[in-house]
Amino acid sequence: MGDNLRKLEVIAGLVLVILILIGGLGVLQMHTQPVMPIEPFESAVGIPWRTLVAVYVFFVVSTTGLCIVASLGEVFGFTKLEPIVKEGLLMALVTILIGLMTIGLEIEQVTRGYYAMIGHVNAKSVMFWMIMFYVLYVVFLIVEMWFYFYDDLLEQRKSEGLRGLVARILTIPKATDTKDFARVIGFITVFTAIVAHSNLGALFGVNYLPFWHGPLLPVYFILSAIVSGAALTVIGAYLTDLIRGVKIEGERYEAIQMLRLVLGFSLVVTIFFTAWKLVVKAYPNSTLLSREGVEVFLSGNFAFNFWVMEVLIGLLIPLILLAVPQTGRKAGGVFAASLLTIIGIFFLRIDLVMGGLVPKLITGLRFPSPVYHPFELMATAGFFALAIFLYYIGYKLLPMEVEG
Amino acid sequence: MKKGKMKRRNFLKLIAGLIPITAFTTLTKAFKAGESGKSYVMVVDVNKCIGCGKCVIACKTENGVPMELPLSRTWIEGYSVEEKIPISESEVKKKVLSTSENPFLDKDWIEDTKNLKTFYVPKLCNHCINAPCVNVCPVYARFYTRDGIVLVDKETCIGCKYCIVACPYGATFLHPEQGVTDKCTFCYHRIERGLQPACVLACPTGARVFGDINDENSEVSKLVRGNKVSVLKPEEGTFPRVLYIGLDSYVVE
Numbered sequence: 001m002g003d004n005l006r007k008l009e010v011i012a013g014l015v016l017v018i019l020i021l022i023g024g025l026g027v028l029q030m031h032t033q034p035v036m037p038i039e040p041f042e043s044a045v046g047i048p049w050r051t052l053v054a055v056y057v058f059f060v061v062s063t064t065g066l067c068i069v070a071s072l073g074e075v076f077g078f079t080k081l082e083p084i085v086k087e088g089l090l091m092a093l094v095t096i097l098i099g100l101m102t103i104g105l106e107i108e109q110v111t112r113g114y115y116a117m118i119g120h121v122n123a124k125s126v127m128f129w130m131i132m133f134y135v136l137y138v139v140f141l142i143v144e145m146w147f148y149f150y151d152d153l154l155e156q157r158k159s160e161g162l163r164g165l166v167a168r169i170l171t172i173p174k175a176t177d178t179k180d181f182a183r184v185i186g187f188i189t190v191f192t193a194i195v196a197h198s199n200l201g202a203l204f205g206v207n208y209l210p211f212w213h214g215p216l217l218p219v220y221f222i223l224s225a226i227v228s229g230a231a232l233t234v235i236g237a238y239l240t241d242l243i244r245g246v247k248i249e250g251e252r253y254e255a256i257q258m259l260r261l262v263l264g265f266s267l268v269v270t271i272f273f274t275a276w277k278l279v280v281k282a283y284p285n286s287t288l289l290s291r292e293g294v295e296v297f298l299s300g301n302f303a304f305n306f307w308v309m310e311v312l313i314g315l316l317i318p319l320i321l322l323a324v325p326q327t328g329r330k331a332g333g334v335f336a337a338s339l340l341t342i343i344g345i346f347f348l349r350i351d352l353v354m355g356g357l358v359p360k361l362i363t364g365l366r367f368p369s370p371v372y373h374p375f376e377l378m379a380t381a382g383f384f385a386l387a388i389f390l391y392y393i394g395y396k397l398l399p400m401e402v403e404g
Numbered sequence: 405m406k407k408g409k410m411k412r413r414n415f416l417k418l419i420a421g422l423i424p425i426t427a428f429t430t431l432t433k434a435f436k437a438g439e440s441g442k443s444y445v446m447v448v449d450v451n452k453c454i455g456c457g458k459c460v461i462a463c464k465t466e467n468g469v470p471m472e473l474p475l476s477r478t479w480i481e482g483y484s485v486e487e488k489i490p491i492s493e494s495e496v497k498k499k500v501l502s503t504s505e506n507p508f509l510d511k512d513w514i515e516d517t518k519n520l521k522t523f524y525v526p527k528l529c530n531h532c533i534n535a536p537c538v539n540v541c542p543v544y545a546r547f548y549t550r551d552g553i554v555l556v557d558k559e560t561c562i563g564c565k566y567c568i569v570a571c572p573y574g575a576t577f578l579h580p581e582q583g584v585t586d587k588c589t590f591c592y593h594r595i596e597r598g599l600q601p602a603c604v605l606a607c608p609t610g611a612r613v614f615g616d617i618n619d620e621n622s623e624v625s626k627l628v629r630g631n632k633v634s635v636l637k638p639e640e641g642t643f644p645r646v647l648y649i650g651l652d653s654y655v656v657e
Contacts, residue, residue: 108563108584109584122543207540207569207570
């Protein structure tokens with residue numbers, strides 16, 4: 001059994017490395033060959049924000065959600081969730097790093113990315129505030145994690161090899177009362193995460209595009225972050241235990257049942273939010289632009305993505321799986337529901353970014369379908385592989401399994 | 405524990421320090437617009453446009469936009485309308501001329517639009533007084549000149565494409581060779597020296613007129629006084645500097 005697992009680990013590692021290389025090639029291609037000319041977009045050609053922006057939004061939504069869910073256990077006294085805090089924090093760190101990397105490589109002038117923080121600052125731009133808060137968030141998150149892991153790192157100093165070395169380096173600065181301090185920093189971190197994330201919602205919401213425009217979009221972003229966070233925490237915890245060959249029981253099972261509740265509740269709210277958003281925007285008294293903007297999802301080029309991927313796979317089936325006791329009470333059932341939710345959320349991001357841009361077209365030109373450029377798909381595969389790879393390395397090097 | 409406290413305090417200081425600095429730079433930059441006493445506008449007479457596309461070619465040649473790609477700083481939209489009541493049921497067909505190839509000379513277009521109401525609307529950056537692209541640019545690569553024109557600083561643009569998303573007129577695009585966003589500048593390099601924008605010079609029917617609206621004797625002032633003018637998407641509150649004469653209600657954007 002042990003040997004087989006070891007073999008599987010090596011094969012999975014190789015696959016990840018290959019995918020990361022493919023992703024690197026995709027990014028390189030994106031920046032050496034023009035990707036733009038795809039569909040007429042008024043005078044401009046192509047949809048300006050495509051798959052990679054959606055992937056960025058997906059990752060930063062995930063990090064916010066993971067941070068919120070981990071904070072429920074760590075900061076806000078949901079003791080049942082404590083067993084999954086470490087995984088949640090590590091996944092939050094990985095997803096924000098990959099998210100920032102995605103957007104950093106998506107912009108056309110990669111080397112000028114730092115302009116947005118130093119020297120050329122436009123305080124009126126929501127994007128500027130989003131960048132500032134996400135950078136602050138990364139710093140806070142790292143500090144929080146350091147305090148949270150400190151006691152276990154002290155234990156790990158005795159280990160041999162790389163694990164011991166990492167622990168010895170990380171424990172060079174001395175600290176006491178680390179768990180209390182982690183809680184304080186954790187509060188600041190989750191606050192920053194939510195502020196940063198609602199800024200991302202506002203980044204879309206301030207534009208006068210019917211599918212985005214409105215003050216509720218930032219709130220909706222936070223809501224969908226909780227959905228993503230709960231689902232990803234379940235996926236992370238379940239897969240980790242599956243690969244370790246540990247049966248999920250005891251307090252980890254209780255934690256997953258708690259997440260079932262969080263996920264189920266936030267899915268219900270999301271369903272109401274989605275339904276009313278569509279009804280309001282498609283109602284005959286709304287502006288023509290607004291009705292055309294929603295039609296894209298109801299019966300237009302994004303209808304499959306919306307009805308099948310978002311609503312059926314992302315919202316309804318997971319909710320049923322969670323609600324029915326035969327599946328919901330099993331860790332595997334919650335895992336399946338979470339996986340479907342995340343697939344739905346991924347398409348939700350693509351629809352939000354690309355579908356929201358569709359009504360910018362002038363009446364008379366055809367509405368474009370979702371645009372999946374091969375280079376961008378390569379890059380996307382690479383980013384996801386890198387996320388899993390980083391999580392794996394983090395899991396191996398940090399004291400994840402020591403009882404906290 | 406001490407170390408952590410120091411860190412946290414520093415971060416808070418960083419945020420607190422940034423707010424007044426950024427607010428100050430924003431305000432000082434915003435007030436520069438209109439300093440020169442000039443206020444440039446372009447008046448486009450839709451009735452005079454024949455859809456020949458000379459302005460598109462002149463602009464692309466003058467400003468180095470790839471001729472064969474369907475992106476351009478200025479473009480012409482050709483409309484054909486089969487009117488019905490209610491007005492929203494009218495069949496509106498639209499084609500865009502943004503390369504040297506003229507789709508309005510295409511046989512299909514001529515066949516399809518026979519006996520219908522047809523007209524052409526030249527479009528370009530509206531140089532809004534409240535420009536969405538200037539508002540959203542995270543690095544201040546978009547700014548107002550002293551005479552109110554909106555320009556792109558190509559040395560600063562990071563290519564995030566937020567301006568393309570924010571522009572209600574679709575007037576800005578990613579320059580495929582430069583990797584930064586590009587748009588009409590009213591040929592700022594020419595008007596600085598007292599010359600006319602390239603598209604204005606190229607127009608055979610004089611459908612485009614450019615000038616200083618603050619100068620009472622300028623041609624644009626006379627046109628604005630003597631005609632009913634309108635702007636695109638007035639509901640956006642962007643206050644465009646491109647004014648249209650004879651704009652049809654079917655031109656929704």
